[in-house]
Amino acid sequence: MTAIASRSLARPKTFIVVAALAWIAAYRLLVPVSEAVVAALPVARESHLGSALQFFLYDTPKVLLLLTGVVFVMGLVNSYFTPERTRALLAGRVGVLGNAMAASLGVVTPFCSCSAVPLFIGFVQAGVPLGITFSFLIAAPMVNEVALALLLALFGWKIALLYLALGLAVAIVSGWTIGRLRMERHLEDWVRNLPRAHAIGATESMPLAERVGAGLAAVREIVGRVWPYVIAGIAIGAAIHGYVPEDFMAGLMGREAWWSVPAAVLIGVPMYANAAGIIPIVEALLAKGAALGTVLAFMMSVIALSLPEIVILRKVLKPRLIAVFAGVVATGILVVGYVFNAVL
């Protein structure tokens, strides 16, 4: 990996072209190779074990390949958007356009939920309005590269795009609502008493070689961290594919069960799984008759709202603002779930 990284520093453009070609070649080889492997196994393809194995052997390399590609591209894109620059872009914005901008920047600005609080304070301190800060804070974890890559791999680009659009919509509307409620006094006192900071956008430019390096670092860090979850998720998904009867989920999570959307959100919020582990399972449930809206709502609530995040945010938000934040986002997700079940 270090050899690749140092070579990329010398000729970043060549590296990008060669890497892209190698990636496409690997992707093209995926289906024939996995089919050959399954065919060579001493299990009947129609058996429970056979269909589970086929799912696992085909999906694991596909997901890992797409994950690597998407994380690299996002790492490259992230290098153009520092939190400081995003903050300078958002300071003093008002209105729903500000929320839309914040949500979109939330997708491309590097973000880790462990620094949600310093980022929140940095934004508020520099005069980014509360509602706009929330739009950023809701979109950033919900629409992340891991979720998008897995959706792309397991559901196709239409669902991935849909998830992106709906995630942005929930972030924009929730942030706008929180802004309209004028809840600034529900920030913890020490936050409100912080001196006002000036937002200065960092302007130093980075050579392409360094951006490629940042993309590779993102692959090492993110793919290195989530691959066990991906494999575990796909293994469970494979078991569901092979052994759970068709339409098993239809009664439980199907379109006719009106209560399934709120139930999915209620179960999803306290769960703290990363997208990597949850999406393969969700895909398998969908194949067994669960409704898309219910499944999307479940996924969004697991990824966007989590107890650990709420505990961290409690350090800067008073209980009422926390409750409003969780309530508004959960309602947005509910609406998404119902609309989807009704339309599709």
Add this chain to the structure above:
Amino acid sequence: MKDVKVLGTGCANCRATVRRIEEAARAKGVEIALTKVEDLPSIVAYGVMATPGVVVDGKVVHAGGVPRREAIESWLA
């Protein structure tokens, strides 16, 4: 002796950063006074928006993610 502070609320990346700095200092034979800053008001006071952050002799040199070994070595030089 260099005064090094790692800013972060105790996430995995923060612990990895502390470990990496300790290793680099030992390898280079540089004496450092390493402290962890874990309370939020102090972290925010440095103006850092992404953790883990690293402060060397009162100056913020890094924010967000585990720093690369080469970067750490340049701070300790």
